[in-house]
Each structure stands twice: as structure tokens, then as C-alpha cells.
Amino acid sequence: MTVVLDPAQYQETFPPVASRPTAAPRARRIAGMCGPAFVISVAYVDPGNFATNMSGGARYGYLLLWVVAVANVLAMFVQALSAKLGIATGQTLPELCRDHLPRPLTWMLWAQAELVAVATDLAEFVGGAIALNLLFGVALLPAAAITAVVSCGLLALAPRGRHRFEVVIGGMLAIVLAGFLYQALRAGSFAGAAGGFVPRLAGPDSLLLATGIVGATVMPHVIYLHSALTRRQSGRAALRSSRVDILVALGVAGLVNIMMLTVGATAFHGHDPGGLQAIHAGLGDVLGPGAAVAFAVALLASGLASSSVGTYAGQIIMDGFLRRRIPVLVRRLLTMAPAVALLAAGVDPTRALILSQVALSFGIPFALIPLIALTSRRTLMGDLVNRQSTVIAGAVVTALITALNGFLISQALAG
Numbered sequence: 535m536t537v538v539l540d541p542a543q544y545q546e547t548f549p550p551v552a553s554r555p556t557a558a559p560r561a562r563r564i565a566g567m568c569g570p571a572f573v574i575s576v577a578y579v580d581p582g583n584f585a586t587n588m589s590g591g592a593r594y595g596y597l598l599l600w601v602v603a604v605a606n607v608l609a610m611f612v613q614a615l616s617a618k619l620g621i622a623t624g625q626t627l628p629e630l631c632r633d634h635l636p637r638p639l640t641w642m643l644w645a646q647a648e649l650v651a652v653a654t655d656l657a658e659f660v661g662g663a664i665a666l667n668l669l670f671g672v673a674l675l676p677a678a679a680i681t682a683v684v685s686c687g688l689l690a691l692a693p694r695g696r697h698r699f700e701v702v703i704g705g706m707l708a709i710v711l712a713g714f715l716y717q718a719l720r721a722g723s724f725a726g727a728a729g730g731f732v733p734r735l736a737g738p739d740s741l742l743l744a745t746g747i748v749g750a751t752v753m754p755h756v757i758y759l760h761s762a763l764t765r766r767q768s769g770r771a772a773l774r775s776s777r778v779d780i781l782v783a784l785g786v787a788g789l790v791n792i793m794m795l796t797v798g799a800t801a802f803h804g805h806d807p808g809g810l811q812a813i814h815a816g817l818g819d820v821l822g823p824g825a826a827v828a829f830a831v832a833l834l835a836s837g838l839a840s841s842s843v844g845t846y847a848g849q850i851i852m853d854g855f856l857r858r859r860i861p862v863l864v865r866r867l868l869t870m871a872p873a874v875a876l877l878a879a880g881v882d883p884t885r886a887l888i889l890s891q892v893a894l895s896f897g898i899p900f901a902l903i904p905l906i907a908l909t910s911r912r913t914l915m916g917d918l919v920n921r922q923s924t925v926i927a928g929a930v931v932t933a934l935i936t937a938l939n940g941f942l943i944s945q946a947l948a949g
Contacts, residue, residue, distance in 0.1 A: 582661075895939035
């Protein structure tokens with residue numbers, strides 16, 4: 535299977551606003567522009583989120599719900615800037631970095647972005663492999679190969695029209711949502727959950743976990759990707775539709791993350807079961823076998839969807855920084871190699887997920903800093919240039935996420 539994803543093919547040309555003057559056609563036009571954020575949103579419910587959020591709920595109850603909510607707001611802000619960059623310039627973030635930054639810096643940014651893509655695939659492959667193992671008893675190594683084959687099939691949809699790809703990925707997100715909704719209903723009452731949205735912590739350990747939740751939320755590969763998915767749109771109508779798209783899609787992802795934490799809090803009552811396999815077994819014991827199956831199915835959908843999106847982002851990264859493309863099967867083989875090597879070496883899968891999150895954390899500032907700088911240039915953005923308040927907010931968000939990720943990396947290396 536040799537499929538080369540062409541970012542230009544993924545987009546569609548939209549008619550000008552003037553040709554759709556009435557309210558109903560305008561609403562349909564806005565709906566037609568929606569969808570990119572649903573592709574992006576799967577990165578915010580990837581297998582790494584499963585372990586982090588459910589562990590947070592198991593250990594601290596509802597205490598860290600406010601952290602999940604804050605992390606989701608930060609993600610919306612960052613993705614809105616990336617979408618706006620594509621709308622205003624008609625180019626992707628990697629392309630703009632190539633055109634406006636020194637060549638050595640461009641090569642450095644490309645190299646670290648490729649490492650981010652590999653780390654992304656590591657988390658998704660491991661998550662998908664664990665899910666297949668839990669559902670069907672498939673050994674982890676062949677399960678990773680099955681995950682690769684299925685995600686390649688999903689990627690084959692991308693060049694054939696953006697809506698088909700978006701519908702499939704959106705369907706995967708719906709499966710994840712349904713899985714955790716079922717678990718939440720089985721868990722029953724969530725009395726006291728509202729108190730978890732009051733900011734507070736319970737010592738250094740809870741601070742470390744809160745840092746992990748926030749620091750690992752914003753994924754660098756989808757910052758690059760979002761600008762590519764909106765670059766064929768233009769004007770303020772497109773900007774408004776992208777904001778609606780982001781609000782709905784990341785709102786759903788945020789709800790899933792909240793349910794992950796609340797289910798963990800309700801099911802495990804202050805006892806952290808450990809890795810994903812132990813969480814699956816614990817859910818079966820506490821909430822019944824249906825909840826365990828729902829967890830595994832949601833994990834499988836998350837792994838498959840986020841894996842295909844991660845590989846597509848890798849194509850955007852190489853095409854933008856280097857003007858080069860490689861067959862998606864070749865990219866898939868290259869990026870899955872570390873995951874296969876770790877699984878073959880017998881490395882604990884949950885530990886592999888933690889390592890991948892550390893690597894992703896390293897890539898955050900390399901995407902955020904250029905994003906803020908470029909969206910603040912009037913010569914590039916025109917009327918859609920960042921306001922001063924947006925620049926300040928962006929600088930604060932960038933500094934906060936970078937600092938949190940730095941702390942997360944230092945703690946992980948120390949451990």
C-alpha cells in the first residue's frame with residue numbers, strides 16, 4: 535500500500551460569503567467549514583490521557599477536575615491561533631517557519647518535529663496494542679502491527695476528501711465518548727464532583743500529577759496540523775466557523791477527560807490500580823464486565839484515530855519544513871519502529887506511554903513560540919493579526935506550558 539498524502543487534496547475550496555447571502559445557506563456554509571477541530575481533538579483523548587486522568591481520579595478523587603478544565607481552555611486557545619494562522623495566510627505553520635526563519639533553524643525545527651511524530655506514534659501504537667490485548671488476547675507485538683495496518687486504512691481516506699476522513703475520525707471520537715459515558719452511568723452518583731472545579735492541591739505529589747495533566751495536554755503535532763486543515767478557508771466567516779468547530783470538538787474532548795477522571799475517582803476510591811491493564815481489570819471488578827469492555831473499546835478507538843492523525847501530521851511537517859513527501863507506508867514503518875522495539879524488549883507499556891509524554895513535552899515550545907510570533911505579524915496576518923491582549927495571553931500560555939513541561943521532564947528524568 536503506497537499512499538502519499540497531499541495536503542492540498544485534503545482541502546476543499548469554499549464559495550465566497552457573498553454567494554451565500556441568506557441565513558440558512560450561511561449556516562450550511564459554516565457547518566461545511568467545521569470538521570478540522572474534530573480531527574485535532576483526538577489528540578486530546580489519546581491513550582496517554584487515559585492513564586493520566588484515571589490515575590488522577592483514583593489517587594485524589596475529584597480534586598484535579600479544575601486542572602482538566604484549565605488544560606482544555608488552554609488547548610482551545612492554542613488551536614484557535616493555529617486555525618487562524620492557516621485561514622489568514624493560506625499556509626501551514628511549518629511552511630511559514632521555512633519561509634521566514636533562517637535555514638539552520640528550520641532544519642532544527644523539522645528534526646525535533648519528526649521526533650515529536652515518533653513519540654506520538656509510540657503512545658498511539660502502545661495504546662492500540664494494549665486495547666487489542668485486552669479485548670481479544672492478542673499479544674502486544676502483533677497487536678501493534680494490526681494497529682498500524684488499520685490506521686493506514688484510515689489514512690487512505692484523507693486524499694479522497696476531507697469530509698470522509700473527518701467523519702471517520704469524528705466517529706472514533708464518538709466511540710470514546712460513548713465508552714466513558716457508559717462507564718460514568720455505571721459508576722452512578724458523582725456527589726461532590728462540583729467541588730473539584732475549585733482550584734486547590736494536596737501536596738507535592740498532586741502538583742506533579744496536575745503538571746502532567748496540563749503539560750501533556752497541548753500536543754505539538756496537532757498545532758502544526760490544524761493550520762494545514764484550515765488553510766483553504768479565508769475571511770472572518772471562516773474564522774468564526776473555526777471557533778465554533780473548536781468549541782464543540784474540544785468541548786467534547788474536555789468532557790471525555792472529565793469523565794475519565796470522575797470514573798477513576800468513583801471506581802477506585804483513593805487506590806491507584808497502576809497501568810492501563812490494571813485499570814481495565816479494576817473497572818471489571820468494580821463496575822462490571824461491561825464497563826471493562828467499554829474502556830477497552832474506547833482505548834482502541836483512541837489509539838487507532840490518534841495514530842492515523844499523528845501520521846498525517848507527520849506528512850504535513852515534512853512537506854512544510856522541507857517540501858518533501860514520502861509514502862505514508864514508509865512513514866508508518868519508520869515511526870512505529872521505536873514502539874515495536876520497546877514492546878519487543880519487554881518494556882512495560884505504561885512506562886512507554888510515560889516516556890512518550892516526556893518526548894512530546896520537549897516539543898511544545900518549538901511549536902508554540904513560532905505560532906505566537908507569526909500570528910503577531912501584521913504583514914502575514916492582515917486584519918486577523920493578534921491583538922495586544924492576545925499576544926500577552928499567548929506569551930503567558932506559552933511560558934506556563936513550557937515551564938510545566940520543563941518541570942514534568944525534570945521529574946520524569948529524576949524518577
